[in-house]
Amino acid sequence: MEIFGRAGYQNASFAAVAEAVGLTLPGLLHHFPRKVDLLIAVLEQRDTDMRTRFPVIDDSWLGTLDSLIQVARYNETVPGVVRAFSLLSVESLTEDHPAAAWFAARTEETRGLMARAFRRGLAEGTLKPDRDPEALAAEVMAVMDGLQIQWLRAGTAFDLSGIFEAYARHFIETHRA
Amino acid sequence: MEIFGRAGYQNASFAAVAEAVGLTLPGLLHHFPRKVDLLIAVLEQRDTDMRTRFPVIDDSWLGTLDSLIQVARYNETVPGVVRAFSLLSVESLTEDHPAAAWFAARTEETRGLMARAFRRGLAEGTLKPDRDPEALAAEVMAVMDGLQIQWLRAGTAFDLSGIFEAYARHFIETHRA
């Protein structure tokens, strides 16, 4: 995670990872036969970790936004992980990237869950019916991803969770029915 | 631009660029002594192009948002360019990336201009004083960047300009004093 966070996947040296964990390159290759196997393992690791830390217990749109605020706060404490995921996520847009399908599915799933929460809000009458639920989900995800990138670039001076929370509160205020 | 858009910078082969323009590698190196010189040239090219296409004629925050809607519409017509810039922008977060300073300065400048427009709105009384101008600027940029990434991943099914426009209109409605 640390190495991928510094260099991305393609530019990261597998040998550097081996050295970082106190192994030689063939030593690490014993556990991960190919470099791409390590990539997949890293992605799954973070995924499992996040699902454990932030299980979906509340599928209301208000609860979802509240969870995202918590996620933003947590992410501020693990810049290396955020860096790795932002890097890998965008890098997966390159041709024939081994994690392209993984990120496509992951994005789709997250957007789908959020859109469902917004649709439920519409059905329950808690959400104003002036915007498309899918578009709202895409917007919220975009804000989170985009702010993270700016935060990674600007450093600690950038108040990631503060800005996201202000956005989320305004979102709730102005979309609540 | 096309090659960088497919592979990013580090993973792109300079020789592939040479072949794409009908030259051998040393032939291209005659015009761009090092690979990084080509990168800088590509960045400057796009920058000049955008400044020509969308000159800052109106520094009101309403005019700025309107310009951004136009930018989103234009970007939809040049996916390869958007891909290249999204890729290079995030790739520049890696350690010792040659374009790190360029993107940092560029981001800073854009956010500064937008923040200034919002501050002017506050002074003129056209913008509600409930949010920090810098945070609003960061938010708008995040939406644009984040939506572009989702659009690049999802393909033509994703209505980039439509979603951004809906966001911008809601933004105007709910922030106008």
Next chain:
DNA sequence: GTCTATAGCGGGATAGAC
């Protein structure tokens, strides 16, 4: 201004000993 030829490096992966 473009080429052929080549240097020189670092990358991922394999063979096989221990």
Next chain:
DNA sequence: GTCTATCCCGCTATAGAC
């Protein structure tokens, strides 16, 4: 399960002819 030694590849860049 970890190592040394090695292979082979693709990459950027240089040298020097034309």
